[in-house]
Amino acid sequence: MYFWEMKLKERMREKIAGFTLIIAVLFTTSCKNPKNQDLSNLSEQPEIIVSGDLLKTYAKVRLTTDLSQLSEREKAMLILFIKASEIMDEIFWQQAYGNKAELLSKVPAELKNYVEINYGPWDRLDNNRPFLEGYGPKPLGANFYPANMSKQEFENSGLKDGKNLYTMVRRDNKGDLYTVFYHEYFKKQISKATELLRRAATYAENPELKNYLLLRARALETDDYYESDIAWMDMKTNRIDFVVGPIETYEDELFGYKAAHTAYVLVKDEQWSKKLEKFVNYLPELQKGLPVAEEYKTETPGTDSDLNVYDVIYYAGDCNAGGKTIAINLPNDESVQLQKGTRRLQLKNAMKAKFDHILLPISEVLIDESQRHRVNFDAFFANVMFHEVAHGLGIKSTINGRGTVREALKEQQSHLEEGKADILGLYMVMKMIEKGEIEGQKEDYMVTFLSGILRSIRFGASAHGTANMICFNYFQEQEAFERTEKGTYRVHFEKMESAIKSLSELILTLQGNGDYEGVLQLTQDKGIISDELQKDLDRLKIEKIPDDIIFEQGINILGL
Ligand SMILES: [Zn+2]
Structure with a gap:
């Protein structure tokens, strides 16, 4: 609806x-x-007048999951997590607006x-x-800084803790800048939130979760998150999870210094998490089988990633503003990353919501009628999961002494790496179907993949958007699909299978050679949206396909 x-x-x-x-x-x-x-x-x-263009459309989705597997204590904790999340929401309002x-x-x-x-x-x-x-216009620094503060003023001020992730910048009576730590500025809210976290900890039977909750409460009171991030990395067996606190810095568009408060309440999908473990074990074998010359696949693929699937039952604050996140990769603290790596959490029910309300309707407009029945959520979800796993495949250092791929390809690397993960993810899916490790027909995964591209390029040129454009145009050139007279897209399955291989080979070779010029050329040639495609994408607006989703969520919705 x-x-x-x-x-x-x-x-x-x-x-x-x-x-x-x-x-x-x-x-x-x-x-x-x-x-x-x-x-x-x-x-x-x-008079308040709505100015400018049409407002965006959101599909409303109920956030639920199967709670029957959880104990009464865990359910009691979820209620406390949600209450603490509401406080994060309050704080984020202050940071974003006032x-x-x-x-x-x-x-x-x-x-x-x-x-x-x-x-x-x-x-x-x-x-x-x-x-x-x-x-x-929205102040670039949101409400983290005084609205009338210029970049120059901030930089000249040499403000103590000005660049700290966890301070608000304010003006005193004389007009001078000063900083206040979040735990002071939001003292009232933080003390309520930490009380809830500590109460939740008393219910926790899982010792790692208990430890994390206690350390996180302490962190919110001190704005020192290191110990709690380490504790979060050590959580392996808990069924429920709570990502909470000031985390991402995107809201601060002035400097990107200030972390915004956010909260996700999560329930683990044990079944899918186990499946992913199994797929990760295939990485060494798949690495050997990559469709590229031997010298480009001598590295041992990374299997150390902690990749799990969750249903999210509550979004609050930063992550609930605007476009909804469907995957989490944390913590951001590099010293924790060096020691412990990161955890990657895939939010399955949120993906399903985007699939149902956005991807499927897009396919009903743009995928040829004869193939529409092949677009399904299992294929979409597998494509997304294998994208994540496929980041571990391929090559990290150039084969010709140009250093790491990242150093050699500079700003061109991020979208090429996303393109690599897309195409090698699909390659992995094809292999897993051949082995009988995942169900379904290859054709479904290919048509769903093409629909996924059309969804991603709708909003233009992020790293993912550019990667998808390159793939789209490459596939079109290889006749992996055609645009019919009706303005719909139809996959040619055999040609797509060979295009998957040749594009994989192309990207892996460019990365291994650290070929900056080559990637630049590829991006200029293929990272673009043709007029024809743009017209097709414009039809999605006319069809009123939602721009994103919003949630009906909370204790009542969950029946807790
Ligand atoms: Zn990726």
Whole structure:
């Protein structure tokens, strides 16, 4: 079921057609409701007008999972995790915007939900375009820094702990900058959250989880996360998990210094996690079988990765803002990474939601009717999982003394590496089907793979987007698929199988040779969206395919 904006979008369209949509119009109905407290404020406010383009569309999804395998104690812990997550959400609002309640009191009823999705008046899926009149561009430093602070001022100030991940930058009475650590600035919220974490720890039967929760509570009080990150890396056997605290720095677009508070409440998918373990064991054999000359496959593939599958039952704060994350790779602390590596968590139910509400509808528009039935979630999920495993295959050091592949290929490496993981992931799938290790027909995985490309390139040129474009154009050139007269795409299975091999060979050779010029050429030739394809992608907008998903989530939704 799609989100309420449908109605609003109709109105937006009116505006585009030449009307000015004054939100006061939308209010007149709610004005009759005397209980609506917000209205008294509103009459004092200038007219609020929704400015610019259409709002984005979100499909609403219930976040649930099978909790029957969990003990009563674990269920009690989940409730406490969710309550602590709500506090992370409160803190993130402060970091991203400021006073949530005050903003919401100014916003017309029909836009409240949209403001909440975006954690402010700026559209996160539309380059932070302000969608409420009266708001300028989003400050690059969000609310981590004073809005009127320039980069130069910050750099000249030599501010103590200014570059610290865990401080807010503020101005004193004289207008001078100073810093406050999160645990001080958000003292009230942090003390509530740590109380919940410690209470949860008393329920924990799994000693590693207990240890982590206690250390994480301490970390939130001190803003020193090292010990708790190490403890999180040591968690191997627990069925529930809680990623919580200030983690990613994307919200700080000014410097990328400040970590934003976030929370994921997770339940492990034991079955899939075991399967992945089994696939990882195949890496040495698959490495030997790579379709490339011997000298490019002499390295031993990495099998040390800790890769597991989870259902996520609660998103809060940073990870719940705008586009929803479907995989986690943490911790970010490099000193922990050096010691312990990272854990990669794949969020299966969130992927399923994106599959159902975005990928499948895309395939109904763009995949040829004769092959649409081949697009299925199991194939999509396997393609994503094998992408992750396939990062371990191939080559890390050049074969001609140009150092590591990363050094040799510089800024061209990140998208080429994603392209490698995509194509070698599909190669692994083909091999696993041949061995009878995964079920289904190769054809399903190929058609689903092509649908996945069309989904990824919809929003342009991230590392994944560029990788997908290269693959799309390479496949098209090799006639791995064709565009029919109806403007749909049809896979040629035999040709796609050989294109999988030849593209794998091409990428592995470029990486092994550290061939910077070669990758640049490939990217310039093939990392582009043709006019024809762009027109096809534009049809997805007309078909109102959601831009992303939002969640109905919480203790009641889970029946806890
Ligand atoms: Zn990747």
